[in-house]
Amino acid sequence: VKLSKRSAAVLAAGVAGAMTLSACGGSDDGGGGGSESGGSGQVVFGESTDFPENLFPLISAGNATSTANIEAQLFPQTFEVQPDFTVKWNEELLTEEPVSEVTGDTQTVTYKLNPDAVWSDGEPITADDFDVAWRMQRSSDPANGGCPELLSTSGYEQITAVEGTDEGKTVTVTYSPPFADWQASFTGNNSPLFPAHVVDAPTQEELCAKVAAGWPIADGIPSDISGGPWQLKKENIDVGGQIAVLTPNENFWGEKPKVARLVFQNIGNDPTTAVQGLSRGELNMIYPQPQLDLVDQVADLAPNVESEISFGLSFEHLDFNSQDPHLADVNVRKAFALALDRQQVVDQTVGQFSSDAEVLNNHIWKTNQPEYEDNAPAEYNAANPEQAKQLLQQSGYTLGQDGVFTHPQRGRLAIQIDTTANNPLRQTTIEVMIPQLKAAGIEGTFNANTDIFNGPDKPTSLIAGGFQAAVFAWVGNPFVSAQPPIYQSPQGDAVGQNYARVGTPEIDALFAELIRTTERERQVEITNQIDVLLWDLMPTLPLYQKPTFIAYSSNIDGVVDNPTQAGPLWNASTWTVE
Amino acid sequence: MFFFAVRRILASVLVLLVSSFLVFTLCAASFDPLAKYYNLNPRPPESFFTNLREQLGLNDNFFLRYWHWLSGAVTGDFGETINGTPVADQLFGRILVTGRMIVAAVVIAVILAIVVGVIGAVRQHRPSDYFFTFLVYVLIALPTFWFAALLKEFVAGGVNDLFGAQVLFTIGEETPGLSLYASGWELWSDRLGHLVLPTVSLALLSFAAWSRFQRSAMLDVLGSDYMRLARAKGLTYRRTVVRHGLRNALIPLTTVVALGIGTLFGGAVITETVFVWHGMGEYLLSNGIGENDINVVLGWLLVSAVFVVLFNLMADLLYAVLDPRIRLA
Numbered sequence: 001v002k003l004s005k006r007s008a009a010v011l012a013a014g015v016a017g018a019m020t021l022s023a024c025g026g027s028d029d030g031g032g033g034g035s036e037s038g039g040s041g042q043v044v045f046g047e048s049t050d051f052p053e054n055l056f057p058l059i060s061a062g063n064a065t066s067t068a069n070i071e072a073q074l075f076p077q078t079f080e081v082q083p084d085f086t087v088k089w090n091e092e093l094l095t096e097e098p099v100s101e102v103t104g105d106t107q108t109v110t111y112k113l114n115p116d117a118v119w120s121d122g123e124p125i126t127a128d129d130f131d132v133a134w135r136m137q138r139s140s141d142p143a144n145g146g147c148p149e150l151l152s153t154s155g156y157e158q159i160t161a162v163e164g165t166d167e168g169k170t171v172t173v174t175y176s177p178p179f180a181d182w183q184a185s186f187t188g189n190n191s192p193l194f195p196a197h198v199v200d201a202p203t204q205e206e207l208c209a210k211v212a213a214g215w216p217i218a219d220g221i222p223s224d225i226s227g228g229p230w231q232l233k234k235e236n237i238d239v240g241g242q243i244a245v246l247t248p249n250e251n252f253w254g255e256k257p258k259v260a261r262l263v264f265q266n267i268g269n270d271p272t273t274a275v276q277g278l279s280r281g282e283l284n285m286i287y288p289q290p291q292l293d294l295v296d297q298v299a300d301l302a303p304n305v306e307s308e309i310s311f312g313l314s315f316e317h318l319d320f321n322s323q324d325p326h327l328a329d330v331n332v333r334k335a336f337a338l339a340l341d342r343q344q345v346v347d348q349t350v351g352q353f354s355s356d357a358e359v360l361n362n363h364i365w366k367t368n369q370p371e372y373e374d375n376a377p378a379e380y381n382a383a384n385p386e387q388a389k390q391l392l393q394q395s396g397y398t399l400g401q402d403g404v405f406t407h408p409q410r411g412r413l414a415i416q417i418d419t420t421a422n423n424p425l426r427q428t429t430i431e432v433m434i435p436q437l438k439a440a441g442i443e444g445t446f447n448a449n450t451d452i453f454n455g456p457d458k459p460t461s462l463i464a465g466g467f468q469a470a471v472f473a474w475v476g477n478p479f480v481s482a483q484p485p486i487y488q489s490p491q492g493d494a495v496g497q498n499y500a501r502v503g504t505p506e507i508d509a510l511f512a513e514l515i516r517t518t519e520r521e522r523q524v525e526i527t528n529q530i531d532v533l534l535w536d537l538m539p540t541l542p543l544y545q546k547p548t549f550i551a552y553s554s555n556i557d558g559v560v561d562n563p564t565q566a567g568p569l570w571n572a573s574t575w576t577v578e
Numbered sequence: 579m580f581f582f583a584v585r586r587i588l589a590s591v592l593v594l595l596v597s598s599f600l601v602f603t604l605c606a607a608s609f610d611p612l613a614k615y616y617n618l619n620p621r622p623p624e625s626f627f628t629n630l631r632e633q634l635g636l637n638d639n640f641f642l643r644y645w646h647w648l649s650g651a652v653t654g655d656f657g658e659t660i661n662g663t664p665v666a667d668q669l670f671g672r673i674l675v676t677g678r679m680i681v682a683a684v685v686i687a688v689i690l691a692i693v694v695g696v697i698g699a700v701r702q703h704r705p706s707d708y709f710f711t712f713l714v715y716v717l718i719a720l721p722t723f724w725f726a727a728l729l730k731e732f733v734a735g736g737v738n739d740l741f742g743a744q745v746l747f748t749i750g751e752e753t754p755g756l757s758l759y760a761s762g763w764e765l766w767s768d769r770l771g772h773l774v775l776p777t778v779s780l781a782l783l784s785f786a787a788w789s790r791f792q793r794s795a796m797l798d799v800l801g802s803d804y805m806r807l808a809r810a811k812g813l814t815y816r817r818t819v820v821r822h823g824l825r826n827a828l829i830p831l832t833t834v835v836a837l838g839i840g841t842l843f844g845g846a847v848i849t850e851t852v853f854v855w856h857g858m859g860e861y862l863l864s865n866g867i868g869e870n871d872i873n874v875v876l877g878w879l880l881v882s883a884v885f886v887v888l889f890n891l892m893a894d895l896l897y898a899v900l901d902p903r904i905r906l907a
Contacts, residue, residue, distance in 0.1 A: 044754055050864060051856075053661035060615060060622075060630060061661035140623040148629035151615070151622045216663060236758065240671040242856050243754040265754040267854050268864070272723075276730045277749045280738070453617050454610045455627075463616055474619055482620045497621055 039248055041577030042261035043556055045069070045569065046274055046283040051242040051266045055221055055232075056214030057190045058137065059149045065567070068189040070244055070264055072569040073228040074221075075192035076125060078111060079183045080570070083562040085313070085369045087183050087478050092254035093117055093125070100182050100518050106160070107178035107518060109185075111171040116253040119195045120226040127164020127171040128196035133186060134162050134173075135204065136194070136211050147208035154481055155185045178516050180523060181479040188565060195225050229257050229573035242266035246572075257573040271297075278305055278551060285556065287568045290353055290549035298551045307551035309354040312563030313366055313476040316429065318417070318541040322502035324468045325410040331395040333538040336415070336469070338391070339440030340433055341383035346544045348432045349425055353547045360542040363534045364483055364527045366476050367545065371524045375531045385440035392441065405441040414443040418460070419471040421448040426471050429543065444469075462499040470499070473546065477565065480523055484511040487534060500539030507533050583891060590887040594880065598651075601879050602644050602872065609870035611636075611660045634660060647876060656880070657873035659865065665877040668861065673843065673881065675751070676857035679850070680842045682773070683780035688835055690785040692828070695792025699800060699827075700819060710789070717786035726779045726852040734775060747772045749854045776853040780846055784838060791834050795827040829900050836893030837886070844882030858882060 047066050054061035057071060076093045089097045093114055100109045117125040137156035139146025146153070161174040175182065186193050199222070201207040215221050220234030226249045236245040246262040267273055267283065271294040277283035279301050288294060290309065298307045320327045320336065327333055342359045350357040358367050361376035379387060389399070397405035397413060405413040417433065419426040430446045437444040451458040452470065460466040474486065485496035488511055489503030507530055514526045534540075550561040550568050558575040561568050611634060615622055635643055650657055656665035694714065698707045717725075734746040747753065752769045760768070799805065800823055808818040847859030858878060866874035898904050 042755065046749075050869070053659060053663045060626075063615075063618075140625045142625070146625070148623075148625040151618065151626060152620060153623060154620055214662070218663070218667070236755075238754075238757075240675065240856065241751055241754070243750075245755045245758060261755055261758070263755045265750060265854075266856070267749060268851055268860070270851055272727050273749065273852060273854060276727070276734075280730075280734060280748055281744065282747060282749045282753070451610075454613045455616060458610065461616075472617075485620055497617070497619060 039256070039258050039260040041259055042263055043259055043284045043572070043575065043577060044263040044265055044282070046267040046277055046286040046288075047264050048267060048269045048274065048286065048288045051239075052217055054214040054216055056211070057192075058151060058211060059214050060151060061216075062214050063151055063190070066264070066266070068565065069567050069569050070232060070246070071189050071192070072567055073230050073573055074226050074232060074246075075194065076117070076227040077187045077189075077192045078185070079187040081188070081478055081562070081564045081566045083310075083560050083564075083570075085366070085478050085564060087187075098183075102178050102518055105177050107175040107182065109173045109175070109182050111173070113169045113171065114253065115169055117227075118251055118253060119197075120231055120249045120251045121223060122251060123195065123197050124168070125193065125227055126168025126196075127162060128168060128200075129193045130171045130173065130186060131162040131164070132196040132200045132207075133191070133194050134159050136199070136207060137191065142208075145204045145208075147211045149208075149212045149214075152191070155179045155181060159185070178518050179481075180515050180517050181481045182518060184477075184479045184481070189567070190565070193227065195223075195227065198222050198225050226252075228252065229254065230262060248573075255573065258576045259572070262569070262572055275301070278553070281553070285550070285552040285559070285568070287548070287550050290547050292352055295353060295549060298549075301551075302554075304554055305551055306554045306559075307549065308561055309356070309547045309549055310561050310563040311350075311354075311356065311358075311366070311368060311545040312548045313565075314473050314546045315360055315366060315476060316426065316471060316473050316543045316546065317360075317363075318543060319462070319470045319472070319499050320539060320541075321465060321467055321469065322500055322539065323465055324415075326407070326413055326415065327468060329395050330538060331391040332413070335388035335391040335440060336437070336442060337380055337538055337541045338384040338388035339437050339442055340541070341436050342380075342541075342543060343382065344436070345429055345432045349428050350544050350547055353549075357544060357547070360544050362528075363487070363531050363540065363542055364476070364480075365531075369476075369478070371527065373528050373531070375528060375535055377535055380535075383436055383439070385436075388440040388442075397441075399441055403438070403441060404443045412443070413441065414445065415468045416445045416447045417469045417471060418447045418449040418452055418467045420452055421450045425546075429471055463495070465495070465499070465501065471543070475565070480527060481515055483527070483530075484515060487511070487530065487539065498539070502537060502539045504533065504537060507537070583895070586891055586894065587887075590891075594883050594887070595648075597883065598648070598876055598879060599644065602647065602876060603640075605872040605875050606640060606643065609872055611870045611872075613870065647873065651876070651880060656877040659874055660869060660871050665873050668865075668874075669858075669877050669881050672856065672858050672861050675855055676843060676846065676850070676859070678751070678773070679776050679853075679855050679857060680780060680839070680846060683777045683784065684835070684839055684842070686777070686781040687785035687788060688831075690781065691788035691792050691831065691835075692824075694785070694789040695831075696796050696819070696824060696827075698789070698793040699796030702797065714786045714789055717782055718790075720783070722779070722783060722848040723852055725783060726775075726849060729775050729779055730852075733778075745771055746774055748775060751855060776849055776855065779853075780842075780849050784842075788831060788834060788838070792827065792831050795830045796823060799823045799827045825900060829897060832896050832900065833893050836889040836896075840886035840889035841882075843885035843889075844878070 049065040052064050052067040055067055056062040057067055077090055079087045079089055082088050095112045095114050098109055098111045100107060113125060119125060134156050137150055137153055139157060140148050140150045140153050142148050158175045158177060158179045159173055160176045163172045199210060201210055218239050220237055221232055224233045229249055229252050230246040231249040232244060232246055244264040248257045271288060271291055274286045274288050275297045278286055298305060320333045322328050346357050346359050360367060361374040362372055365372040392405050397407045400406045417430045419430060434444045449460055451460045452462055454461040456463045458464060486498055487507060488498060489508050490498050490501050495501055510526050510530050517523050548563040552559050555578040556575055560571060562570040612627060612630060631637055647657060658664055694710050698710050701707050730748040734748050737746050738744055751772050756768055757765060805818055805822055808822045844858055850857045850859045862878045865871060866878055
């Protein structure tokens with residue numbers, strides 16, 4: 001095809017136009033960079049969740065996985081959740097393990113800060129930073145001087161004082177009543193320490209106004225402040241290109257990063273894009289939601305790419321709504337559980353990813369947590385349709401012509417199992433269950449419910465209670481105070497997160513003790529007692545933990561997936577690139 | 579022509595108004611921006627929900643909410659996303675991203691469409707016609723995401739292997755962080771290397787359908803009396819085809835291309851996703867619908883609708899230029 005002169009000119013104009021447009025929109029953030037830091041090489045992390053709009057983790061706008069990943073090593077935390085789900089004190093920030101003491105109704109926790117610990121601008125990290133974190137998060141009630149934008153006040157609302165001695169390097173935090181998860185305070189990507197000299201304000205109202213505004217991504221983090229090995233400078237954020245580049249914090253007192261740049265590039269959740277980016281070397285690490293063909297394709301890239309499947313804290317379970325006439329009867333709930341072969345459910349779902357997948361037999365702890373005990377009565381370990389039928393007959397059900405039980409008052413035993421729309425894993429889970437239930441005379445049906453997580457104004461949401469049974473996930477953690485809302489008896493309309501809407505005074509009493517218990521051994525005892533009782537009450541049936549998937553270029557050394565909220569970048573400062 | 583343009587613009591404003599109202603109604607009925615917070619464990623305090631509902635204006639009457647949005651939009655304030663970023667700021671950047679991706683692609687596609695269409699018509703039923711027809715139907719039949727994946731796998735892989743270096747890129751607009759430590763030619767060649775594949779992908783897929791329009795329009799014209807007359811007057815074949823034939827045969831293509839460009843500005847959704855360009859299409863899908871964000875969806879609607887209207891208007895005006903018999907009034 002021969003182009004005339006004029007067409008060639010038009011073509012050239014088009015290309016030039018595109019180039020000019022590139023110039024307009026391109027980032028003007030040259031000049032930054034951290035090559036002077038001594039680290040070498042870079043790692044490009046392909047972020048598959050939405051680019052953050054706000055970098056302040058305490059509010060809804062900053063409540064994003066991408067924010068948590070970027071800030072995994074920016075702000076100091078007193079304790080760090082390890083890949084093995086244990087909690088370890090931060091040996092760089094503190095000089096000794098924090099001590100908790102309970103006397104009567106008060107608990108004091110003492111932190112000894114490293115005298116060398118400073119923010120990136122040279123200001124020392126002191127008790128003031130603990131104090132401001134507390135004042136920001138102690139209440140969400142504006143009438144009480146609280147900030148209503150907060151996602152959580154857990155723990156901080158029980159703090160009565162934060163005192164600094166020893167030039168602020170010894171911090172004493174007082175709780176009343178005692179807080180079971182005291183280790184979770186000033187811990188985690190979502191509630192670390194904040195620099196008081198940057199975030200504090202003269203009055204509580206002004207402080208709350210600052211909390212409400214947060215740190216919009218276009219403005220970066222105020223003063224580019226950091227208290228960890230990495231630093232995110234405003235000039236290194238390209239909002240349009242959805243790229244953020246971390247560089248080493250020159251003033252970090254501990255071990256400095258060995259890599260010159262940690263680059264976050266948003267790549268969306270298309271698995272082919274992620275795999276091809278990895279194989280072309282445009283990405284060095286991905287952490288997508290695992291899908292079967294994605295895992296297989298990445299496996300083909302070995303030995304240039306290493307990958308690993310872990311089982312995280314997020315777990316799928318089946319909720320029984322006790323307001324349903326059938327499921328109000330504990331025998332029906334138990335018959336449902338007896339009918340199921342959960343091993344087969346695992347084999348057909350997460351078992352496809354990894355042979356390590358297991359049936360989850362504890363409502364509170366996950367199989368790979370040290371606190372885990374298998375408390376499930378033996379009859380739930382395999383499909384047990386005969387026993388299920390006996391229980392149903394005890395409750396007055398009779399087997400109908402079509403092989404489904406019916407009850408004189410409650411009618412036919414047909415249960416609709418709701419779940420989120422467009423989730424193949426959950427859909428398969430329910431589809432495997434349906435024939436198992438049928439064998440025990442229970443008719444199960446699948447229903448993709450788009451309103452399932454919506455608010456109380458949508459009648460079929462979990463909160464409103466317009467469902468019979470539902471499959472969805474909770475995210476566990478090494479701490480205990482998030483458990484009571486899920487399993488405590490509902491108080492009137494206040495169901496909390498107990499969507500099964502059933503509980504017992506015995507369980508409630510144990511939870512009441514749990515949330516004030518600060519010793520770990522006792523917490524584990526109580527939670528496992530609660531779990532035994534939950535198996536007998538059967539408000540929910542745990543199914544399996546969901547896998548996490550990490551894949552990275554094999555020239556990066558030191559990568560260890562942390563399948564908790566800490567995320568895959570929890571130890572990025574220790575990585576080296578060959 | 580001036581009055582024609584004014585009349586068309588006024589009619590378009592009405593269409594925009596009605597469509598924004600309909601979209602607002604649909605979004606307001608189905609979006610629940612608070613949904614993702616109810617199942618955080620532990621659940622945020624009640625005051626969090628009260629505050630957010632108040633802040634997003636969810637407590638207001640439906641018509642009042644629409645009025646707030648509309649009165650803002652008229653003054654260029656498209657509201658904020660649910661996370662507090664002004665929508666207008668994001669839209670502007672996103673149009674540039676999409677624009678960068680489609681400008682070169684459209685120019686290449688139009689030229690290819692005309693050339694291939696004319697060749698197909700002039701050499702109807704010859705091998706070259708059959709060859710291009712086959713090629714074009716293959717391209718039309720190819721799903722975008724697959725074609726893009728093939729380009730990435732084979733073209734990017736092949737070219738990079740050939741040069742023994744990273745020449746073509748498959749993700750984003752530039753190597754992330756490159757502008758921190760590189761400038762000048764290195765930066766520009768990197769951006770060009772990122773631009774090639776999305777451009778090729780968009781250009782080939784758009785050109786395919788367009789060339790069929792051009793071919794049939796050209797065939798129509800070639801059989802007409804004035805062509806025979808022109809030849810009878812003694813004009814060369816080449817001159818009749820180009821001067822008398824092509825000019826007339828461009829009219830149908832103008833409409834199709836104008837509509838196509840207008841729509842592309844709304845986002846070449848799949849191409850953007852596959853090549854990870856953060857343009858208009860991604861904005862609608864992931865930031866708007868994915869986040870239950872009504873202001874994002876409406877902002878997107880307004881801007882992409884304006885482009886559709888604008889390019890339609892341009893097509894109408896171009897008619898008059900191409901065909902002097904048409905008088906717009």
